[in-house]
Amino acid sequence: MELTGHMAQSQKSNRTSKTAPKAALTIYDVASQAGVSIASVSRVLNGQGSPRAGTRERVMQAVAELGFVPDGAARALSNGLKEVVGVVFRRGDETRFQDEDESLLFMDVINRGIDVAAQRRGFDVLISSVGFSDENVTSRIEAVAGKADGLILHDRMLSAGSITRLSGVVPVVTLAGSPSRGAMNVRCDNEAGMRALVRHLVVDHGYRTIAYVAGRSDSPDNRARARVFEAEARAAGAEIYTGPEWQGDYSAAGGARVVTGLVDTPRRLPRAIVCANDQTALGVMHALARNGIKIPDTVAVTGFDDVPVARHLHPPLTTVRQPMLELGATAFDVLYSRISVGKGEPEVVLPVQLIVRQSCGCP
Amino acid sequence: MELTGHMAQSQKSNRTSKTAPKAALTIYDVASQAGVSIASVSRVLNGQGSPRAGTRERVMQAVAELGFVPDGAARALSNGLKEVVGVVFRRGDETRFQDEDESLLFMDVINRGIDVAAQRRGFDVLISSVGFSDENVTSRIEAVAGKADGLILHDRMLSAGSITRLSGVVPVVTLAGSPSRGAMNVRCDNEAGMRALVRHLVVDHGYRTIAYVAGRSDSPDNRARARVFEAEARAAGAEIYTGPEWQGDYSAAGGARVVTGLVDTPRRLPRAIVCANDQTALGVMHALARNGIKIPDTVAVTGFDDVPVARHLHPPLTTVRQPMLELGATAFDVLYSRISVGKGEPEVVLPVQLIVRQSCGCP
DNA sequence: CGCTTACCGGTAAGCGCTTACCGGATTATG
């Protein structure tokens, strides 16, 4: 009966492979060569039971000689655990890559943190990026969910309703400014970071006029940063320049557009510009420099994130460091906690750090 | 019998789950709610056969109401195809992240190209990074291989022998300076790039003294670049500064070490320094600036790669652009060709492009 | 009306692995 099944399996391999023939090496081959049952092979490979030394050696030898690697799908189906975490994040359109490379670095580093934390638990990371014009995002993410034990969603991937629905399929952790029902959330302390930044400008440097180049208006991160910016600047008695002309979209192009618009019309520039993120600051700084405006002598500029590029700008950017690695690692740990013991922290807020470089006016 | 099996399945879920209880929703639940067989559900979801409109509607409605997402492991086992590509790459030690962030960007962008190409074929990307001090690299990579249909290995992941052995398990594409038996390889045209770069320095700029800060000596990429560097500089009649003091290791720290060593002892600096990669150039430029040496007025500096940071350095770095996205996309396409029709190009060499900015002396 | 053909969907087997359960052999104890 076993032989029949094993023979029949080769038949189906030829029949159902829609692409290339699949390697036919299975645990049955190892068991056959080692002269033991498939259960013994499994026990040896997985450290279960108490195989005799001789049994163990024969199995390991057969594995080495045959070059056997267990099939992950079979193990996952049997174990009920794939040991895979799905990570989905936004990517720009391919046609815009060159201009907005740096905006992806933030996510790359977070994903790095996820990867390191996942490895500590024997998990691998299944990634899928979504372009702005991509369709079928929901079904794409569902396919990832079907291949993973849990999902980590970067900001702005799905509506809150879709996230809630998805969390009925697998545990979900979001890296977002605000949490969704059913999902756990990990974020940084926008408020403390922006508070320290604005105080540094208006209190330490004594700048009297200041403006905020906003990120996307529908972004909770942006709203939190804008709110604290305004409160702190006002509390320090600084004059705030506001208006629709200060609306950016987190991109370098958006930041450059704001500055170009201000310079092209007779508007005053504030003594300091606080940008919603580093990428925006990149565009702002380029536009200021292109118009002969000295940073930070004439206008100080700050960002938020401390992506790897920030320290290489000229002048090096003063910013708020998001603990990107820790964000990623924490997201995984929260997810793992849920997968392993059934519960994870609903929301974790990680501290940020003011990174003072030269763009604010410090030496 | 079917009910018995379906009931028994809930029992095993509780028994074998080593972590959390797994969601119990399966294709049987959909079939039951829609009043059809599981085969009909499968046909509707996978566009097979010719389901009646009414059948189709009932199935889709049940899927939506239940929030059913097919299990990827089950599909993979049945189909013999996981629709996953494994990608493995080198990562620095965690303790060194901050200093060498930029060296990882190169790989991030390649991985981005892989992701985009994979999505065109309905594949997702399973990543696993390996730290320098990590043990059990081989078994780690084997586990990834067991969860994927094919592997893309970045440079320096495994010995050639191990790569050949692994290619007996799944198709393998390397992104390396030289190919391994059994694996396909995708790389850029080091020779043409370095040729253009050196000519730009010694012919266009007329620099007479020049040196090359080497990458790792065991790296085929480095050897190719060094060879062409020397041939072109010599052909142009330039004087080449060489010696063990010019040995770097592809890192910014290595580049800085080379310059610091030269400056600390009374050695002449050449008019131009060609670095094995952008990261090395980063360190070289920082060390030169720290020692008051003007770039490019006193010493011109070039890199190789054109990672996103290069354009933000001061001055912006002249370098050779590796088509990182295309490298990644091509690697996937070659692998996919092998998976789908059984054969892929043994080696693909992609063109590079000289990127002239200010660090070489151009305005 | 009887036969042939096309359409549709249900049943059962299997993908490759894990492991509960059971039985045989060996060891320990009274």
Added chain:
DNA sequence: CATAATCCGGTAAGCGCTTACCGGTAAGCG
């Protein structure tokens, strides 16, 4: 010596899905 306990490994079932094969029904044709 008989009984109990322990050790070890094989057998069979099942994880969730896909689909070949077969049978029932309806339509078409002579």
